[in-house]
Amino acid sequence: GAVVSQHPSWVICKSGTSVKIECRSLDFQATTMFWYRQFPKQSLMLMATSNEGSKATYEQGVEKDKFLINHASLTLSTLTVTSAHPEDSSFYICSAPRNPRTDTQYFGPGTRLTVL
Amino acid sequence: AQKITQTQPGMFVQEKEAVTLDCTYDTSDPSYGLFWYKQPSSGEMIFLIYQGSYDQQNATEGRYSLNFQKARKSANLVISASQLGDSAMYFCAMREGMVFGAGTILRVKS
Numbered sequence: 001g002a003v004v005s006q007h008p009s010w011v012i013c014k015s016g017t018s019v020k021i022e023c024r025s026l027d028f029q030a031t032t033m034f035w036y037r038q039f040p041k042q043s044l045m046l047m048a049t050s051n052e053g054s055k056a057t058y059e060q061g062v063e064k065d066k067f068l069i070n071h072a073s074l075t076l077s078t079l080t081v082t083s084a085h086p087e088d089s090s091f092y093i094c095s096a097p098r099n100p101r102t103d104t105q106y107f108g109p110g111t112r113l114t115v116l
Numbered sequence: 117a118q119k120i121t122q123t124q125p126g127m128f129v130q131e132k133e134a135v136t137l138d139c140t141y142d143t144s145d146p147s148y149g150l151f152w153y154k155q156p157s158s159g160e161m162i163f164l165i166y167q168g169s170y171d172q173q174n175a176t177e178g179r180y181s182l183n184f185q186k187a188r189k190s191a192n193l194v195i196s197a198s199q200l201g202d203s204a205m206y207f208c209a210m211r212e213g214m215v216f217g218a219g220t221i222l223r224v225k226s
Contacts (some may be wrong), residue, residue: 022224034214036214042214042218042219043205043207043217043218043219044161044214044216046214046215091159093159093161095161095214102149102166102168102211103149103211104151104163104166105151105209106161106163106212107153107160107161107162107163109158109159109160110159110160110161112159
C-alpha cells in the first residue's frame with residue numbers, strides 16, 4: 001500500500017490565491033522530504049529539500065518566497081504556493097526516504113495544480 | 117554535479133518480449149545509488165529497482181534487472197516478458213535529492 005500520501009490530489013484556484021499541499025509519510029518518520037515539480041511529458045525537477053525542524057533547502061532558481069515549505073513534524077511537510085499564477089500550474093510531487101541503507105525515495109501520488 | 121542521461125524518448129516492445137531502457141550517469145562521488153522508477157498515466161511514481169555503486173552483483177527484482185556497468189557509467193533497466201501494464205514512462209535517477217533523467221516512454225504492443 002501507499003507509504004506517502006499527498007493532499008489534495010488536484011486543486012483549481014484563482015490567480016493571486018495561495019494553495020497548500022500536504023505530504024505525509026504514513027508508517028515511518030522522515031526527517032527529510034523532497035518536493036518536485038513536473039510539467040507534462042517532462043521529467044521531475046527537484047524544487048527543495050524539506051528538513052524537519054529547520055529551514056528548507058531550495059534548488060537554484062526556485063523562489064523561496066513563492067514556494068513556502070514547512071516541515072512541522074516527522075511525518076508532515078507542506079508546500080504552499082503563494083500568490084499563484086497560471087505559470088505555477090503543474091504537477092507537484094513529494095517524496096521521502098524510507099530505506100535508511102539505500103535512501104530509496106517513496107513518492108506521494110502527486111497534486112495537480114491548475115491556476116486560472 | 118550529478119547528471120542522468122536517458123537517450124531513448126520512446127520505445128515499443130512486443131508483449132512477452134524483453135526490452136532494455138538505457139541510462140548513463142555522471143558523478144564525481146565514489147559512492148552513489150541508482151534507481152529506476154515507473155510512472156504510469158496516473159502520475160504516481162513507482163519504485164522498481166535500486167543499484168548501489170559498491171554492490172557486487174547486478175540488482176534484480178522480479179521481471180526487472182539492472183545491467184550495471186560501472187566503468188561505462190551505465191545502468192540500463194531490463195524488463196523481461198513485457199506485459200501490457202508495463203506501458204508507462206520510466207525514469208532513471210540518482211540519489212541525493214534524486215536527479216532524474218528525461219525519461220523513456222515505453223509502449224507494449226499486443
